[in-house]
Amino acid sequence: MPCVDAAWIRRLLDSHAMWLKQELIDRSGSIEAQSERLFLAPFVVASHLDSADPIFNYGNRQALDLWEMSWEGFTATPSRLTAEPALRGERARMLRQVTSRGYVADYRGVRISGTGRRFLVQHATVWNVLDEDGSRLGQAVAFSDWTPLAPLP
Numbered sequence: 001m002p003c004v005d006a007a008w009i010r011r012l013l014d015s016h017a018m019w020l021k022q023e024l025i026d027r028s029g030s031i032e033a034q035s036e037r038l039f040l041a042p043f044v045v046a047s048h049l050d051s052a053d054p055i056f057n058y059g060n061r062q063a064l065d066l067w068e069m070s071w072e073g074f075t076a077t078p079s080r081l082t083a084e085p086a087l088r089g090e091r092a093r094m095l096r097q098v099t100s101r102g103y104v105a106d107y108r109g110v111r112i113s114g115t116g117r118r119f120l121v122q123h124a125t126v127w128n129v130l131d132e133d134g135s136r137l138g139q140a141v142a143f144s145d146w147t148p149l150a151p152l153p
Contacts, residue, residue: 042062069113
């Protein structure tokens with residue numbers, strides 16, 4: 001398991017519980033145990049920090065496998081590049097909606113892996129990750145439903 005900032009994992013999990021009124025994973029044990037549980041979860045979890053061009057700062061094992069990237073590659077990738085160029089405007093609109101409302105449930109969109117493989121994400125939840133003062137630090141996504149798509153012609 002990669003070395004992950006425990007404070008970020010706590011904020012990601014706390015923010016999910018606050019917005020969605022349910023825990024993303026079992027929160028028992030130490031934050032290190034929770035981090036491992038999140039990394040090994042059977043669903044995708046990924047996040048990025050707020051910036052002009054956000055770069056992923058976290059992806060669990062399922063996210064790394066789906067996007068066909070190493071931890072180093074994934075955490076160096078601007079999150080916008082995981083959407084097809086023609087669909088980046090739609091993705092940006094959804095993220096603005098998350099910014100203003102706190103979260104969006106049941107999101108659906110086409111994404112592309114590091115090797116160019118396309119897949120449709122369905123029933124995703126996207127939420128703002130907040131610090132202890134309620135200031136937004138970034139955004140996260142969780143989903144377990146995706147479908148491979150044919151390559152573009």
